[in-house]
Amino acid sequence: MSDRVVRVEDTIEKLLAEKKYPVLKEVLRxxxxxxxxxxxxxxxxxxxxLLFRVLPKDTAADCFVEMEPEAxxxxxxxxxxxxxxxxxNDLFVDDAADIVEEMPATVVKRILAQADPxxxxxxxEVLKYPENSAGSIMTTEFVALKPEMTIRDALNVxxxxxxxxxxxxxxxxxxxxxxxxxxxxxxLILAPSDDIQIRTLMTENVISVGVKExxxxxxxxxxxxxxxxxxxxxxxxRMVGIITVDDVMDVMEDETTEDMQIMAGMxxxxxxxxxxxPVELFKSRIPWLLILMISSTFTSLIIDxxxxxxAAQVVLTxxxxxxxxxxxxxxxxxxxxxxxxxxxxxxxxxxxxxxxWKEGRTAFLCGLALAGACFIKLMLLDGLLLxxxxxxAKVALVVSLAMLFTVILAKSIGCILPMVAKKLNFDPAxxxxxxxxxxxxxLSLLVYFGIASxxxx
Amino acid sequence: MSDRVVRVEDTIEKLLAEKKYPVLKEVLRxxxxxxxxxxxxxxxxxxxxLLFRVLPKDTAADCFVEMEPEAxxxxxxxxxxxxxxxxxNDLFVDDAADIVEEMPATVVKRILAQADPxxxxxxxEVLKYPENSAGSIMTTEFVALKPEMTIRDALNVxxxxxxxxxxxxxxxxxxxxxxxxxxxxxxLILAPSDDIQIRTLMTENVISVGVKExxxxxxxxxxxxxxxxxxxxxxxxRMVGIITVDDVMDVMEDETTEDMQIMAGMxxxxxxxxxxxPVELFKSRIPWLLILMISSTFTSLIIDxxxxxxAAQVVLTxxxxxxxxxxxxxxxxxxxxxxxxxxxxxxxxxxxxxxxWKEGRTAFLCGLALAGACFIKLMLLDGLLLxxxxxxAKVALVVSLAMLFTVILAKSIGCILPMVAKKLNFDPAxxxxxxxxxxxxxLSLLVYFGIASxxxx
Numbered sequence: 056m057s058d059r060v061v062r063v064e065d066t067i068e069k070l071l072a073e074k075k076y077p078v079l080k081e082v083l084r085x086x087x088x089x090x091x092x093x094x095x096x097x098x099x100x101x102x103x104x105l106l107f108r109v110l111p112k113d114t115a116a117d118c119f120v121e122m123e124p125e126a127x128x129x130x131x132x133x134x135x136x137x138x139x140x141x142x143x144n145d146l147f148v149d150d151a152a153d154i155v156e157e158m159p160a161t162v163v164k165r166i167l168a169q170a171d172p173x174x175x176x177x178x179x180e181v182l183k184y185p186e187n188s189a190g191s192i193m194t195t196e197f198v199a200l201k202p203e204m205t206i207r208d209a210l211n212v213x214x215x216x217x218x219x220x221x222x223x224x225x226x227x228x229x230x231x232x233x234x235x236x237x238x239x240x241x242x243l244i245l246a247p248s249d250d251i252q253i254r255t256l257m258t259e260n261v262i263s264v265g266v267k268e269x270x271x272x273x274x275x276x277x278x279x280x281x282x283x284x285x286x287x288x289x290x291x292x293r294m295v296g297i298i299t300v301d302d303v304m305d306v307m308e309d310e311t312t313e314d315m316q317i318m319a320g321m322x323x324x325x326x327x328x329x330x331x332x333p334v335e336l337f338k339s340r341i342p343w344l345l346i347l348m349i350s351s352t353f354t355s356l357i358i359d360x361x362x363x364x365x366a367a368q369v370v371l372t373x374x375x376x377x378x379x380x381x382x383x384x385x386x387x388x389x390x391x392x393x394x395x396x397x398x399x400x401x402x403x404x405x406x407x408x409x410x411x412w413k414e415g416r417t418a419f420l421c422g423l424a425l426a427g428a429c430f431i432k433l434m435l436l437d438g439l440l441l442x443x444x445x446x447x448a449k450v451a452l453v454v455s456l457a458m459l460f461t462v463i464l465a466k467s468i469g470c471i472l473p474m475v476a477k478k479l480n481f482d483p484a485x486x487x488x489x490x491x492x493x494x495x496x497x498l499s500l501l502v503y504f505g506i507a508s509x510x511x512x
Numbered sequence: 513m514s515d516r517v518v519r520v521e522d523t524i525e526k527l528l529a530e531k532k533y534p535v536l537k538e539v540l541r542x543x544x545x546x547x548x549x550x551x552x553x554x555x556x557x558x559x560x561x562l563l564f565r566v567l568p569k570d571t572a573a574d575c576f577v578e579m580e581p582e583a584x585x586x587x588x589x590x591x592x593x594x595x596x597x598x599x600x601n602d603l604f605v606d607d608a609a610d611i612v613e614e615m616p617a618t619v620v621k622r623i624l625a626q627a628d629p630x631x632x633x634x635x636x637e638v639l640k641y642p643e644n645s646a647g648s649i650m651t652t653e654f655v656a657l658k659p660e661m662t663i664r665d666a667l668n669v670x671x672x673x674x675x676x677x678x679x680x681x682x683x684x685x686x687x688x689x690x691x692x693x694x695x696x697x698x699x700l701i702l703a704p705s706d707d708i709q710i711r712t713l714m715t716e717n718v719i720s721v722g723v724k725e726x727x728x729x730x731x732x733x734x735x736x737x738x739x740x741x742x743x744x745x746x747x748x749x750r751m752v753g754i755i756t757v758d759d760v761m762d763v764m765e766d767e768t769t770e771d772m773q774i775m776a777g778m779x780x781x782x783x784x785x786x787x788x789x790p791v792e793l794f795k796s797r798i799p800w801l802l803i804l805m806i807s808s809t810f811t812s813l814i815i816d817x818x819x820x821x822x823a824a825q826v827v828l829t830x831x832x833x834x835x836x837x838x839x840x841x842x843x844x845x846x847x848x849x850x851x852x853x854x855x856x857x858x859x860x861x862x863x864x865x866x867x868x869w870k871e872g873r874t875a876f877l878c879g880l881a882l883a884g885a886c887f888i889k890l891m892l893l894d895g896l897l898l899x900x901x902x903x904x905a906k907v908a909l910v911v912s913l914a915m916l917f918t919v920i921l922a923k924s925i926g927c928i929l930p931m932v933a934k935k936l937n938f939d940p941a942x943x944x945x946x947x948x949x950x951x952x953x954x955l956s957l958l959v960y961f962g963i964a965s966x967x968x969x
Contacts, residue, residue, distance in 0.1 A: 085717055089736045121736075214702055223698055224681050224740075240697060241680055245671055260542055278765065279546045279578075281758035283740060300757050301738035304764065308735065311768045312852055318772075319848035319945070320841055328853040329863065333873035340845050340874070341881055344919075347841055348882060351834035352893060358830040359900050369823050372832075373815040376953050377808035379833060383840075384777050384804055384946045388797050391776035395769055396785040406786060416790035417797070424798055425805060436809060443816055462801075488776070488945045489841045496833050 064094050071102055080109045088117020095130070096123045104133030116142065120150045123327070124157035131162055140169040147221045148174070149194035149302060152181040181296075189273050190266040192306060193287045193296035198226040202235065202254035206243050209253055213240070222299050225284045228257045232293040234286055237261050263288045266295055270306045275400065277303045314398065318391065318487035320347065347489055353497045361504045364512060370445025371507055374433075374454045375500070381425060382461040382499040383492035389414050389469030390491045394483045397473060404478050410470050418466035426459040453507050460506070461499040468494060521551050528559055537566045545574020552587070553580045561590030573599065577607045580784070581614035588619055597626040604678045605631070606651035606759060609638040638753075646730050647723040649763060650744045650753035655683040659692065659711035663700050666710055670697070679756050682741045685714045689750040691743055694718050720745045723752055727763045732857065734760045771855065775848065775944035777804065804946055810954045818961045821969060827902025828964060831890075831911045832957070838882060839918040839956040840949035846871050846926030847948050851940045854930060861935050867927050875923035883916040910964050917963070918956040925951060 063086075070079045083091060083106070091114060095103055107115060107130060119127065119142055131139060143151060143166055151170070155163050155178060167175050177195040184190025198220050200209050209226065217223040226243075228236040236257035246256060263286040264273050277285065277300060287296045313323040320343035324331065358365070358375075365372055393410060396402045402410060433451040437443045469491050473483035520543075527536045540548060540563070548571060552560055564572060564587060576584065576599055588596060600608065600623055608627070612620050612635060624632055634652045641647025655677050657666050666683065674680040683700075685693040693714035703713060720743040721730050734742065734757060744753045770780040777800035781788065815822070815832075822829055850867060853859045859867060890908040894900045926948050930940035 087717065087719055087737060089738075210701065217698065217702055223701070240701070241674065244667065244680070244697070245674055260544065262544055278761050280544060281546075281761075283757070300740070300761075304735050304738075304757075304761065307761065307764055308856070312856070315772070315775075315848055315852050319844045321845050321849070328849060328858050329866065329870075331870075333870055333877060336849075336870070336874040337877040337881075340842075341878055344838060344841055344845075344878060344882055345885055348834060348838045348886065349889060349893075351837050352889070352898075354833040354837075355830040355894060355900075356898065358833070359827075359898075359902075362826050362830075365829060366823060366826050369819050370816075372822060372829050373812040373819075375829075375832065376811040376815070376836060376957075377805060379836070380808050380811075380950060380953060381801060381805045383949070384801055385797075387776045387945065388778050388801075391772055392778070392785060392793075395772050399765070399769070401785050409786060413786075413788075413790055413793070417793040420790060420794040421798055421801060424794075425801055428802055429805065432806060432809070436806075437812060441809075441813065441816075443812075445816075488844065492840070493837060496837060500833075 063090075064097050067094060067106070068098065068102075071106070076109060079106070083110055083114065086114070088114045089121045091118040092121035092126075096126050100126060100129035100133075103130040104138075107134070108138075112145075116145045120146065120154075124154075125330075127154060128158055128162055131158075131165065136165075136169055139165065143170050144174055147194050148177045148181055148196055149192060149221070151178050152191075155182065184266060187270045188266065189264045189268040189270060189287050189298060190295070192270055192273070192302050193266070193298045194221045195296045196220045197284075197286070197294075197297040198223050199294070200226050200228050200238065200253050202228050202230060202252070202257065204253045205249065206246050206251050206253070206256065207249040209238070209243055210249075222284045222297070225282075225297075227261075227286050227294055227297070228253055229294050234261060234263060234288055234292055234294040235259065237286070261286065263292075263294075264298070265290070271310050273298060274303050274306045274310065278307075314394075314484045317482060317484040318394065320344070320487075320489035343489060347493050350493050351496065354500055357497060357500045357504070361500075364504065364507065368445070368450070368507070368511060370443065370450055371453075371503070373437075373443070373445075375503070377429075378454070378457055378461055378499045378503055379492075379496045381458060382465040382495040383488070385418070385421060385462045386465035386469035386491040386495045387488040389418075389466040390473055390487050393470045393473045394487060397477050397483050402474075404474065407471070407474050410474065411467065414466050414470040415463070418463045421466070422459040422462035425462055426455040429458045430455040449510060453503075453510050456506050456510075457499070457503040460502045461495070464498050464502065465491070465495045468498075520547075521554050524551060524563070525555065528563070533566060536563070540567055540571065543571070545571045546578045548575040549578035553583050557583060557586035557590075560587040561595075564591070565595075569602075573602045577603065577611075580787075581611075582787070584611060585615055585619055588615075588622065593622075593626055596622065600627050601631055604651050605634045605638055605653055606649060606678070608635050609648075612639065641723060644727045645723065646721045646725040646727060646744050646755060647752070649727055649730070649759050650723070650755045651678045652753045653677045654741075654743070654751075654754040655680050656751070657683050657685050657695065657710050659685050659687060659709070659714065661710045662706065663703050663708050663710070663713065664706040666695070666700055667706075679741045679754070682739075682754075684718075684743050684751055684754070685710055686751050691718060691720060691745055691749055691751040692716065694743070718743065720749075720751075721755070722747070728767050730755060731760050731763045731767065771851075771941045774939060774941040775851065777801070777944075777946035800946060804950050807950050808953065811957055814954060814957045814961070821961065821964065825902070825907075825964070825968060827900065827907055828910075828960075830894075830900070830902075832960070834886075835911070835914055835918055835956045835960055836949075836953045838915060839922040839952040840945070842875070842878060842882075842919045843922035843926035843948040843952045844945040846875075846923040847930055847944050850927045850930045851944060854934050854940050859931075861931065864928070864931050867931065868924065871923050871927040872920070875920040878923070879916040879919035882919055883912040886915045887912040906967060910960075910967050913963050913967075914956070914960040917959045918952070921955050921959065922948070922952045925955075 155166060180195055198213055213223050224240045226238050227234060236259045238257045242256055266287050266289050284297045284299045286294055289295050309325055316323045322339040324339050430451050433446050433454055438446040472486040476483045476486050612623060637652055655670055670680050681697045683695050684691060693716045695714045699713055723744050723746050741754045741756045743751055744755060746752050766782055773780045779796040781796050887908050890903050890911055895903040929943040933940045933943050
C-alpha cells in the first residue's frame with residue numbers, strides 16, 4: 056500500500072507539456088473555479104495565461120477571484136488588454152476592489168484603464184472607505200426596486216439587471232435613494248399573484264448597517280440575524296451597497312486570526328504566513344517580547360529582596376518555576392475564557408460580579424486540587440523518589456499553600472483584566488496569556504516568599 | 513450628559529405591567545425575531561407565554577429558535593399543546609433537532625408528541641448522526657427537481673413546497689434519489705424561456721459532502737466555494753439533506769471557541785460561559801493544570817542539580833523568571849502562528865523545512881534584539897539604577913547569551929511541535945502556550961546553567 060496521491064496539478068502539467076489542449080479543456084471543465092485557482096497557485100506562472108484561455112467563462116471569473124495575489128499579478132501580465140477588459144468588467148465590484156488593493160501601481164493602472172467608466176467609478180467608491188469598515192467590504196451592485204412596482208415589474212428588473220448583481224435573492228426597495236424596505240425573491244416567487252405591489256409585499260422592518268460600521272460588528276449582525284445579505288446605508292439612510300454572507304465568512308476568519316495573534320502577544324497581520332518575510336514576523340513579534348521582558352524586572356527585584364532567605368533555603372528556588380507556570384496557566388484559562396465570552400457578546404460589564412463569583416469558586420476548587428496534588432508530589436516524588444533532601448513536610452506545606460493562593464489570585468486577575476480592558480475600550484485580547492503571566496509571575500513570588508517567611512523563618 | 517440607555521426590555525416590562533397589550537403588540541412588531549429572543553432571554557420566564565402570543569407568526573418562529581435553551585424550556589412549559597404543535601411544525605428540521613437535543617426528556621416527549629409524523633421522522637433522522645458530523649447539522653428539507661421538468665414545472669414545485677424549505681435558492685436535481693446536478697433560482701429566473709428543461713439548464717459539476725464528514729471540513733468547503741447551501745449525500749451519492757450557510761457560521765464560531773479553549777489548556781465545552789457551573793469549569797480546567805504541574809518536576813530537578821552553583825551566585829536566580837517568561841512568550845508566538853496557519857490550510861507537512869527556515873531567521877532576529885536589550889537592561893536598570901551589586905558585565909553576558917539561545921530554541925520547538933502533532937493526527941492546538949511553555953522552561957534552564965558554568969565557574 057502506498058499513500059501516494061496523484062494530484063491534479065501533475066496531470067495538468069503533463070497534459071500541458073504534451074500540448075493536449077482539448078483534453079485539458081475537458082479536465083478543467085469538470086472543476087470548480089476555487090479548485091482551479093488552488094491548482095493555478097501551484098503552477099509555473101508562465102503557463103497561466105495559456106491555461107486561463109481554455110477555461111469555461113464562468114469558471115475563469117471564479118478562478119481569477121480566488122487566486123493568490125502573486126499568481127493574479129503574473130496572470131494579468133500575461134494577458135492582452137482585451138482579455139483583461141473582459142475579466143475586469145465581469146468581476147463583482149468588491150472583488151475588483153480587493154484585487155486592486157493587492158496589486159502594484161502599474162498593474163492597478165492597467166486594470167482601471169480596462170474597466171468600464173461605471174465599473175471604475177464603483178471600484179473607486181469602495182476603495183475610499185477605511186480598511187475594516189462596512190464600506191470597504193460592500194459591493195455597490197444590488198437590485199433596487201421601487202415601491203410602486205408590481206411583482207411582474209420586479210421580476211423584469213431582476214431579469215434585466217440581475218446577471219451583474221452579486222446576489223439577487225434579496226432586493227431592496229428605495230424611494231429617492233432612501234432604503235424603505237426589502238423583498239426576497241422567495242416572497243416574489245411564492246406570492247399568489249404577479250400583480251401585487253412591492254409596497255404591500257415588502258418588509259419595512261429592514262436592518263441595515265452604516266457604511267462606517269466596523270466589519271467585526273457587521274459579522275456579529277450576520278450571525279445574529281442569519282442574513283444572506285445586508286444593506287449598507289449612509290448617514291441619511293440612503294442605500295449605498297450590500298454586504299454578502301460569503302465576504303462575512305472571510306471577515307470572521309480574519310478576525311479570529313487577529314484575535315489569536317493578539318492573544319499570543321503579536322501585532323496583528325493579515326498576510327499569509329508562508330508569504331511573510333522573517334523581518335515582518337520580527338517586527339510583529341518583538342514589541343511585546345521587549346515590553347514583557349523589561350517588566351520582568353519586578354520579579355527579579357522580588358527575588359533579589361529575598362536573596363538571603365533563598366540562600367538559607369535553596370530548595371525553595373527549585374519550585375519557583377512550578378508555581379509561576381501553574382499560576383500562569385490558571386490565569387490564562389480564565390482570561391481566554393472571558394475574552395472569548397466578551398467577543399461572543401455573552402458577557403458585559405454588568406456581569407463582572409457574576410464572573411468574579413464564578414471564577415472565584417472555580418479557582419478555589421482548582422487551587423485545592425492542585426495544592427493537594429502538589430503536597431503529595433513534593434513528599435513522594437521529589438522527596439522520597441528523587442531524593443531531594445531539602446524537601447520536608449514544612450517546605451511542602453509552604454509550596455502547597457503558595458499554590459492555593461497563586462491559583463486563586465491568577466484566576467481572579469485573569470477574569471477581571473479583560474473586562475476592565477473592554478470597559479476602557481482596549482482590545483480585551485491583549486489581556487491573554489503573555490500579559491497575565493507576567494503579572495502572575497510577580498504576584499506568585501510575593502505570595503510564595505510571604506508564606507515561606509511566616510512558616511520557615 | 514448621561515450615558516444611560518433606555519433598554520427595550522424595560523419598556524416592554526412596563527407595558528406588560530400596565531397590561532397595554534395592543535401597544536406591546538405594535539412594539540414587538542417593529543422588532544426582528546433575533547432581537548425579541550435577546551429580550552426574552554432577559555425577562556422573567558413567567559411572562560414569556562403571554563408575550564409570545566402577541567408576536568406576529570413569523571417573528572414568533574424566528575424568536576423561538578434564537579432563544580436560549582433555558583428560556584425555550586420555560587416557554588414550552590407555559591404553552592398549550594395546540595400552541596406547541598403550531599410552533600414545532602413550523603420549525604426547520606435542523607433547528608427542531610437542535611432544540612430537542614438541549615431539552616430534558618419530559619419536554620422532548622411533549623415536543624415529539626406534537627410534531628407531525630413526517631416532522632417526527634425527519635427530526636429522528638437528523639438526530640441519529642454523530643455530533644459534529646455533516647448529518648447532524650443538515651436539514652432534510654430541500655427542493656428536489658427531476659431532470660425532465662421544465663423551468664415552469666420547477667417554479668411550480670418551488671411554489672408548492674417552497675414555504676417549508678430552509679432555502680429555495682439552490683434546487684437539487686435527483687434521479688432515483690441520486691444527486692446529478694443543481695440549478696439556482698437565479699438560473700431559473702434569468703433563463704430566456706420557461707420551456708427549457710432542467711436537464712439542459714442544470715450544472716452537473718456539483719460539489720457535495722458525505723453525511724459523515726466532519727463539520728469543520730464542511731465549513732472549510734463553504735469558505736472555499738462561497739456557497740449558500742451544500743448538498744449532503746450518503747455513500748451511494750443519494751441526496752439526504754442540505755447544509756445552509758447560516759448553520760456553517762455557527763460551526764465556525766464553535767470551532768474557534770474550541771480551538772481557543774484547547775490552546776489555553778482547557779477541555780473544550782460548548783456551554784455558554786455564564787451558564788457553566790464552577791464544577792464544570794473545574795473539570796475542564798484541572799486536567800492540563802495537573803499534567804503541566806507534575807511535568808515541572810523536570811525544572812525542579814535541573815535547579816536542584818545546580819543548587820551549589822546557584823548558592824555561589826545567588827544573583828543568577830533573579831533572572832530565571834525573565835528567561836523562562838521570554839522563552840515561553842517567544843515559543844507561544846511561533847506555535848500559535850503555525851497552529852492558525854494549519855487550521856486555515858495554509859501549510860502542510862511538506863512545508864516544514866520552509867517553516868523552520870522562516871522561524872529560525874525570525875528567532876535569530878528576535879533573539880539578537882532581546883539579548884542586546886537584556887544586556888543593556890541588566891547593566892543600566894538592574895546594576896546601576898536598582899543597585900543589584902551581583903550584576904556585573906560577566907553576569908549580564910551569561911544572561912544575554914542564554915536569552916539568545918532560549919529564544920531560538922523556543923521558536924524552533926514552537927513551530928515544529930504543532931506540525932508534528934498534525935502529522936500524528938493530534939489536534940495541533942494542544943501544542944499552544946501551556947505545553948510549549950513547560951518544555952521551554954526546562955530547556956532554558958539547561959541553557960542558562962550550561963552557559964553560566966562555562967563563563968562564571
